[in-house]
Amino acid sequence: MTKLSTLALSAALIAFAGAAAAEDLRIGFADPVSAIDPQLNNYAGDHSVSQHFFPAIVAQKTIGGMAPGLATAWKNTSPTTWEFKIRDKAVWTDGKPVTAEDIAFSYERAQNVPGSVASFKSFLRSVAKVEVKDPQTLVITTKEPDPLLPINISSIYIVSKHIGQTATTDDYNSGKAMVVDGPYAFVSYTPGDRIEMKRNDTYWGEKAEWDKVSYRYIANPAARTAALLSGDVDMIDKVSFSDIEKLEKNPKVKVWSYPGLRALILQPSFNPAPSKFITDKAGKPLDKNPLLDVRVRRALNMAINREAIADRVARGGVTVATQWMPADTFGYNPDYAKIAVDPTKAKALLAEAGYPDGFKLTMHVPGERYPLAPETAQAVAQFWTRIGVETQVEVVPFSVYVTGANKNDYAMSVIGWGNGTGEGTYAMTSILATNDNARGLGASNWGRYSNPKLDEALAKAGAEFDDPKREAIIKDAVKVVMDDVGIIPLYHYKNIWASRPDLKVVPWNSDRTVAMQVSKVK
Amino acid sequence: MTTVPAASARRPANSALRRFLRAPSALIGLGLLGLLVIGAVFAPQIAPQNPFDLAAIDVLDARLQPGSTSMGTDITYLLGTDGQGRDLFSAILYGLRTSLTVGVGSALLAGLIGILLGLIAAWSGGFIDALIMRLVDLIMSLPSILVALLMLALLGRGIGNVVLTLVLLEWAYYARTARAQALVERKRDYFEAARGLGLPTSRILLRHVLPNCLPPLLVIAALQVARAITLEATLSFLGLGAPVTQPSLGLLIANGFQFMLSGEYWISFFPGLTLLAAIVAINLVGDRLREVLDPRALK
Numbered sequence: 001m002t003k004l005s006t007l008a009l010s011a012a013l014i015a016f017a018g019a020a021a022a023e024d025l026r027i028g029f030a031d032p033v034s035a036i037d038p039q040l041n042n043y044a045g046d047h048s049v050s051q052h053f054f055p056a057i058v059a060q061k062t063i064g065g066m067a068p069g070l071a072t073a074w075k076n077t078s079p080t081t082w083e084f085k086i087r088d089k090a091v092w093t094d095g096k097p098v099t100a101e102d103i104a105f106s107y108e109r110a111q112n113v114p115g116s117v118a119s120f121k122s123f124l125r126s127v128a129k130v131e132v133k134d135p136q137t138l139v140i141t142t143k144e145p146d147p148l149l150p151i152n153i154s155s156i157y158i159v160s161k162h163i164g165q166t167a168t169t170d171d172y173n174s175g176k177a178m179v180v181d182g183p184y185a186f187v188s189y190t191p192g193d194r195i196e197m198k199r200n201d202t203y204w205g206e207k208a209e210w211d212k213v214s215y216r217y218i219a220n221p222a223a224r225t226a227a228l229l230s231g232d233v234d235m236i237d238k239v240s241f242s243d244i245e246k247l248e249k250n251p252k253v254k255v256w257s258y259p260g261l262r263a264l265i266l267q268p269s270f271n272p273a274p275s276k277f278i279t280d281k282a283g284k285p286l287d288k289n290p291l292l293d294v295r296v297r298r299a300l301n302m303a304i305n306r307e308a309i310a311d312r313v314a315r316g317g318v319t320v321a322t323q324w325m326p327a328d329t330f331g332y333n334p335d336y337a338k339i340a341v342d343p344t345k346a347k348a349l350l351a352e353a354g355y356p357d358g359f360k361l362t363m364h365v366p367g368e369r370y371p372l373a374p375e376t377a378q379a380v381a382q383f384w385t386r387i388g389v390e391t392q393v394e395v396v397p398f399s400v401y402v403t404g405a406n407k408n409d410y411a412m413s414v415i416g417w418g419n420g421t422g423e424g425t426y427a428m429t430s431i432l433a434t435n436d437n438a439r440g441l442g443a444s445n446w447g448r449y450s451n452p453k454l455d456e457a458l459a460k461a462g463a464e465f466d467d468p469k470r471e472a473i474i475k476d477a478v479k480v481v482m483d484d485v486g487i488i489p490l491y492h493y494k495n496i497w498a499s500r501p502d503l504k505v506v507p508w509n510s511d512r513t514v515a516m517q518v519s520k521v522k
Numbered sequence: 523m524t525t526v527p528a529a530s531a532r533r534p535a536n537s538a539l540r541r542f543l544r545a546p547s548a549l550i551g552l553g554l555l556g557l558l559v560i561g562a563v564f565a566p567q568i569a570p571q572n573p574f575d576l577a578a579i580d581v582l583d584a585r586l587q588p589g590s591t592s593m594g595t596d597i598t599y600l601l602g603t604d605g606q607g608r609d610l611f612s613a614i615l616y617g618l619r620t621s622l623t624v625g626v627g628s629a630l631l632a633g634l635i636g637i638l639l640g641l642i643a644a645w646s647g648g649f650i651d652a653l654i655m656r657l658v659d660l661i662m663s664l665p666s667i668l669v670a671l672l673m674l675a676l677l678g679r680g681i682g683n684v685v686l687t688l689v690l691l692e693w694a695y696y697a698r699t700a701r702a703q704a705l706v707e708r709k710r711d712y713f714e715a716a717r718g719l720g721l722p723t724s725r726i727l728l729r730h731v732l733p734n735c736l737p738p739l740l741v742i743a744a745l746q747v748a749r750a751i752t753l754e755a756t757l758s759f760l761g762l763g764a765p766v767t768q769p770s771l772g773l774l775i776a777n778g779f780q781f782m783l784s785g786e787y788w789i790s791f792f793p794g795l796t797l798l799a800a801i802v803a804i805n806l807v808g809d810r811l812r813e814v815l816d817p818r819a820l821k
Contacts, residue, residue: 222780222783240780242780242781242783242784243783243784245784246783246784246785305581305582308581308582309581312581312582312584312585312607313581313584313605313606367761374766375605375606378576378606378766378767379581379606381576381767382576382577382579382580382581382606382607383581385575385576385577386576386577390576391576392765392767393765393766393767394765395679395761395766396678397675
């Protein structure tokens with residue numbers, strides 16, 4: 001009875017909302033927004049908001065590749081110089097034209113906004129100088145050849161020079177400095193609650209679909225689902241894995257799930273000293289780290305039934321990963337599309353490596369950082385225990401975890417890796433390259449994996465401008481790492497939105513949540 | 523004449539037991555508690571599966587409905603399975619074991635420390651009395667869940683640390699009651715007589731004063747067991763108690779509560795029901811114990 005009346009009520013609410021505000025869109029989103037100033041903090045929520053107001057000069061396509069933004073075309077005049085042609089029709093909402101001056105100013109400002117705690121600086125680390133050749137031409141010189149420059153600057157949003165020169169972050173937040181050139185214009189911002197926007201009729205691109213957009217912050221996944229079901233919002237992002245099955249059965253809701261770039265990966269420790277988290281069955285420490293033996297790593301890798309985890313633990317909210325990039329992306333190696341599950345062979349490999357009775361291992365996982373990670377770790381522990389590697393799962397708060405992981409204290413750590421650039425070298429740089437803090441390599445290589453062949457491939461890929469050649473180098477690197485089991489990839493999270501049934505949601509820059517990705521079904 | 527002391531010694535105990543059993547609620551509580559204790563003690567014999575053995579559970583059997591049969595083995599999951607494929611019936615029995623061990627263990631340990639400190643305070647008076655009793659006031663004025671969270675954040679999770687935390691929080695209740703009771707007993711004639719005989723302090727306190735203080739302390743112990751079980755469940759629910767691969771009742775509830783709305787009610791529901799039954803049973807017994815042992819209630 002209660003269920004029936006709730007259903008009827010939500011149906012009525014949805015119908016009412018649909019009739020009353022046909023051209024308005026209300027989004028319930030999960031990532032906190034720290035400011036409307038597009039250059040203050042490099043945060044996921046801030047990125048999503050900025051995409052409405054301040055397009056970058058190039059845009060990232062959803063699965064790999066670049067699309068025009070404020071720049072219509074770009075080319076290398078030498079390996080270290082890039083020339084960008086800026087659109088001549090682009091204007092700010094105050095009527096002034098968008099020029100190369102604005103872009104040069106934005107790259108300057110993005111590197112030193114007072115009060116920034118997560119600066120955009122790293123996206124511009126290879127840039128030596130930015131020059132304005134004429135109002136429609138921008139020339140960027142890099143310190144060394146950098147094929148990833150367009151991807152990197154796709155994350156820097158362009159503000160106007162004439163307003164931005166004197167504007168502070170507060171001026172953007174209050175709306176005083178919100179002279180924009182994106183598909184939507186600013187109406188109001190209530191920190192921690194919502195951002196209201198309206199269509200920008202002077203936008204240079206395709207006319208925006210919605211008259212008004214209300215972009216509301218709802219941190220709790222259950223509250224987001226409830227808001228959608230009650231008709232408070234028309235669309236939500238980051239649908240909780242536990243709600244997928246329920247929502248898919250509900251005819252008043254449509255679930256949109258797309259393969260995503262973010263991977264969950266295990267990093268075995270390559271510490272030469274024996275780990276206190278690996279012991280023999282009696283609990284006595286071993287005289288060496290068994291994970292240094294490739295046969296042990298292979299055994300662990302092939303013992304895991306990834307399909308079972310994807311289906312039973314993640315309820316279909318993930319796709320099985322056999323390498324760091326998901327299928328059909330730049331650098332994915334189709335020769336390594338499957339890892340055969342073979343516990344018998346895994347046991348044989350362990351025996352061959354000198355561990356016929358296996359050993360005891362403690363795996364560490366942060367409690368709240370990566371969705372599903374503790375549950376997944378327990379399932380992995382089951383598979384390993386069955387081949388004789390008795391595995392304990394230690395769930396620790398992220399702040400404690402990241403300190404331990406960074407010091408390579410743990411025998412087995414877990415990392416959620418975003419693959420934000422949409423291509424394979426980002427993971428190679430940060431989680432696979434030999435750790436070298438001075439050169440910014442292997443910053444998240446928590447297992448301290450080190451393979452000269454991988455380092456060499458990374459250096460080669462970094463200097464290769466020909467895309468097919470660069471992709472071949474990355475594919476070879478996949479072979480090197482996966483034959484060696486330098487990491488144990490488990491799955492890629494899907495990006496999941498849910499909406500009213502009369503809306504269509506397409507993915508946007510992989511996992512951004514924006515009004516531009518939502519349209520009415522005609 | 524010789525039979526008189528013996529008879530008078532037996533009669534109150536007998537009548538207390540008889541009076542205890544006169545209340546139906548106490549009988550129900552005792553019966554329920556007996557059932558749960560038997561289940562917990564003989565868990566390895568009763569449970570179809572060892573839920574703490576990762577090799578015995580299978581993630582392919584995850585989230586099966588009550589009454590389903592396993593795909594790999596011939597186990598029937600009477601109460602269904604949790605998100606890792608653990609048989610919930612087995613997990614509840616083992617979880618109950620953890621809960622009761624923590625509850626009884628911490629209550630006993632806290633009782634030992636608390637009573638000893640209470641007696642010392644009552645005996646010594648003066649500065650030591652003041653010191654111990656201000657410490658008691660301090661502990662009792664702090665919200666227990668906050669202290670527990672802080673302790674476990676410092677010590678790290680684990681059953682041993684939970685017991686330690688509970689002991690720290692609970693000893694004060696025993697100490698206060700033990701002291702108050704001992705102060706009353708101090709004014710009795712037998713106390714003066716024992717002192718007059720020149721008996722050693724420890725003997726007077728432990729053999730003469732303590733037995734006479736016991737009734738109210740027993741009531742406190744019963745209620746503290748229930749409190750400890752609740753607190754352990756709360757801490758495990760928040761992810762600070764039992765290790766994830768050895769779930770207690772609180773952790774089982776935590777693992778399932780996000781699926782309540784998806785229709786998979788059993789993961790949280792049955793452990794929750796068991797926890798409720800255990801706490802109600804202990805409270806019923808404790809309440810009746812108080813009615814029976816409280817001299818004022820006799821009138």
